[in-house]
Amino acid sequence: MAFETQMLSSNDESIELAAKLIQQGExxxxxxxxxxxxxxxxxxxxxxxxxxxxxxxxxxxxxxVHISExxxxxxxxxxxxTLALSCAKAFWPGPLTMVLPKTPRIPSITSGGLETVxxxxxxxxxxxxxxxxxxxxxxxxxxxxxxxxxxxxxxxxLKDMNGRIPLILDGGVSDAGVESTVICFEPEAIxxxxxxxxxxxxxxxxxxxxxxxxxxLHAVDNSQVVASPGMKYxxxxxxxxxxxxxxxxxxxxxxVLSSGTPGTLCLIFGDEGMDNTEMPCIDLGLSSExxxxxxxxxxxxxDERGAKTVYAxxxxxxxxxxxxxxxxxxxxxxxxxxx
Ligand code: AMP
Ligand code: MG
Numbered sequence: 505m506a507f508e509t510q511m512l513s514s515n516d517e518s519i520e521l522a523a524k525l526i527q528q529g530e531x532x533x534x535x536x537x538x539x540x541x542x543x544x545x546x547x548x549x550x551x552x553x554x555x556x557x558x559x560x561x562x563x564x565x566x567x568x569v570h571i572s573e574x575x576x577x578x579x580x581x582x583x584x585x586t587l588a589l590s591c592a593k594a595f596w597p598g599p600l601t602m603v604l605p606k607t608p609r610i611p612s613i614t615s616g617g618l619e620t621v622x623x624x625x626x627x628x629x630x631x632x633x634x635x636x637x638x639x640x641x642x643x644x645x646x647x648x649x650x651x652x653x654x655x656x657x658x659x660x661x662l663k664d665m666n667g668r669i670p671l672i673l674d675g676g677v678s679d680a681g682v683e684s685t686v687i688c689f690e691p692e693a694i695x696x697x698x699x700x701x702x703x704x705x706x707x708x709x710x711x712x713x714x715x716x717x718x719x720x721l722h723a724v725d726n727s728q729v730v731a732s733p734g735m736k737y738x739x740x741x742x743x744x745x746x747x748x749x750x751x752x753x754x755x756x757x758x759x760v761l762s763s764g765t766p767g768t769l770c771l772i773f774g775d776e777g778m779d780n781t782e783m784p785c786i787d788l789g790l791s792s793e794x795x796x797x798x799x800x801x802x803x804x805x806x807d808e809r810g811a812k813t814v815y816a817x818x819x820x821x822x823x824x825x826x827x828x829x830x831x832x833x834x835x836x837x838x839x840x841x842x843x
Contacts, residue, residue: 506667506668507667507668507669507670508667508670509662509665509666509667509668509669509670509671509672510670510671510672511658511662511671511672511674512671512672512673512674513673513674514535514630514673514674514675516633518671518673519630519633519634519637519673520637521671522534522634522637522638522671522673523634523637523638523639525670525671526543526544526545526551526634526638526640526642527545527638527639527640529544529545529548529550529551529554530544530551530554530669530670530671531543531544531551531554531555531558531669531670532544532634532669532670532671532672532673533647533655533658533661533665533669533671533672533673534628534630534631534634534642534644534673534675535628535630535631535658535673535674535675535676535678536570536626536628536631536644536678537598537599537626537627537628537631537678537679537680538599538626538678538679538680538681538682538683538684538700538701539646539647539648539654539655539656539678539680539681539682539683539800540646540647540654540655540656540657540658540660540661540672540678541570541631541642541644541645541646541647542555542558542559542644542645542646542647542665542669543570543634543642543643543644544642544643544644545638545640545641545642545643546567546569546570546580546610546614546640546641546642546643547609547610547611547640547641548611548640549611549612549613549614552567552611552613552614552643553613555567555643555644555645556613557668558665558668558669559645559647559648559649559650560649560650561645561650562650563613563616563617564616564617564733565616565645565650565733565734566614566615566616566617566618566621566622566733566734567614567615567616567622567643567644567645568601568622568623568624568643568644568645568684568686569610569614569621569622569623569624569641569642569643569644570623570624570625570626570631570635570641570642570643570644571623571624571625571635571641572597572625572626572631572632572635572636573625574592574596574625576641577592577623578607579607579609579641580604580606580607580609580610580621580623580641581602581604581605581606581607581621581623582604582605582606582607583604583605584604585604585689587689587692587694587710587711588602588604588689590710590711591687591694591707591710592625594706594709594710595702595706596624596625597625597626597627597632598625598626598627598701598702599624599626599627599680599683599684599685599700599701599702600624600684600685600687600700600702601622601623601624601684601685601686601687601698602622602623602624602687602688602689603620603621603622603623603686603687603688603689603697603732604620604621604623604689605619605620605621606618606619606620606621614643616733618733620688622686623641624684628675628678628679629675630673630675631675634673646683647660647661647664647665647672648660648661648664649664649665651739651741652664652740652741652742653740653741653742653799653800653803653804653835654682654683654740654800655800656677656678656681656797656800656801657674657676657677657678657801658672658673658674658675660800660801660804663804678797679797680700680701680796680797681796681797681798681799681800681801682700682701682796682799682800682824682827682828682831683698683700684698684700684701684702685698685699685700685701685702685703685707685827686698686700686732687707688731690715692711692713693711693713693714693715694707694710694711694713694714694715695714695715695716695717695731696714696715696716696717696720697717697719697720697731697732698720698732698734698830699716699720699824699826699827699830700824700827701793701796701824701827703822703823703824703826704716704826705822705823716826717731717732719731719732720826720830721821721829721830721833723838739831739834739835740800740803740831740832740834740835741803741834741835741837742803742804742806742807742811742814742835743807744769744806744807744811744812744813744814745812745813745814745839746803746814746816746832746835746836746837746839747813747814747815747816747836747839747840747841748816748817748818748832748833748836748839748840748841749815749816749817749818749840749841749843750818750840750841750842750843751818751842751843752843753776753777753817754777755843756770756772756776756815756817756843757776757777757778757781759815759841759843760783760815761781761783763815764783764813764815765812765813767810767811767812767813768783768784768811768812768813768814768815769783769784769785769786769806769809769811769813769814769815770783770784770785770786770814770815770816770817771785771786771788771799771802771806771814771815771816771817772785772786772787772788772817773787773788773789773790773795773817773819774787774789774790775787776817784809784811786798786802786805786806788802792819792820792822792823792824792825792827792828793824795819795824795825795828796824796827796828799828799831799832800831803835816832816836818840819832
């Protein structure tokens with residue numbers, strides 16, 4: 505192990521220590537309102553290279569740059585359309601990432617070789633305090649090993665990053681539970697590249713023309729050039745084989761009871777009649793917000809419980825449900841049983 509990884513409760517002292525480490529070119533894990541992030545100085549290519557190594561992340565998968573003040577935006581983005589300013593006013597600080605042309609200060613490694621960069625202003629007080637104390641924008645992807653479910657608490661981060669980074673700031677369980685909504689701009693239109701807690705309906709308050717990239721709902725071929733590089737990789741996958749089962753609660757119950765074998769576990773939304781069966785279940789909750797909040801923890805728990813097959817109910821496609829569906833369909837490698 506290169507590092508003895510420390511996990512400290514987030515407070516003034518630990519944030520100060522984390523900021524010092526970042527200024528020395530190190531990587532630290534920080535809580536955000538979406539999921540935990542692995543943060544380093546976005547301007548320092550050697551520090552950013554350590555993020556890629558710690559996560560074993562493919563070099564062409566860009567990182568999101570986190571700022572705490574609007575004035576930092578011009579250090580990161582070279583052009584800021586009016587629509588972007590309207591979005592910042594409406595949704596920052598919060599779980600919205602905007603893809604804009606990058607400044608030369610952002611090294612190519614941070615943007616995965618692209619001429620654009622994803623920028624976000626998080627609302628979590630620890631993330632904001634750390635950016636302030638480090639006095640630089642922080643490049644921060646989700647703090648999981650590449651391919652595994654994103655971490656929604658400090659213990660998840662420790663599991664993936666123990667020995668790989670010096671410090672984890674523990675700021676409790678992430679509120680949203682899914683990563684930020686990623687958008688780019690077309691003249692007078694917003695395009696959603698990755699759905700999150702800021703929904704299409706919410707973005708429509710800024711412009712009526714909100715589009716959804718086809719990679720949100722469908723698999724993208726590895727040879728294709730994609731708008732959002734993260735969408736082409738295997739993602740959010742537990743060791744168990746995840747299968748989405750699309751049907752009514754009764755059909756779901758009949759299907760899993762007849763197909764399930766020892767080692768089967770179900771992800772359900774409310775009890776839906778499964779409570780009087782012997783089938784092991786994790787209840788993600790009735791609302792899309794609860795499902796988003798609980799999803800990654802449930803995928804990690806499925807592995808801890810030794811599940812071989814996970815049958816999941818099919819999420820709704822509207823509101824935050826689109827983000828739940830987008831993550832679950834990737835965890836399931838696009839395997840859906842339609843009843
Ligand atoms: P993560 O930091 O793990 O939540 O992943 C960040 C994701 O944001 C990437 O995988 C991309 O899909 C998206 N992203 C970040 N920067 C850009 C960019 N410049 N252009 C398009 N998508 C981006
Ligand atoms: Mg990620």
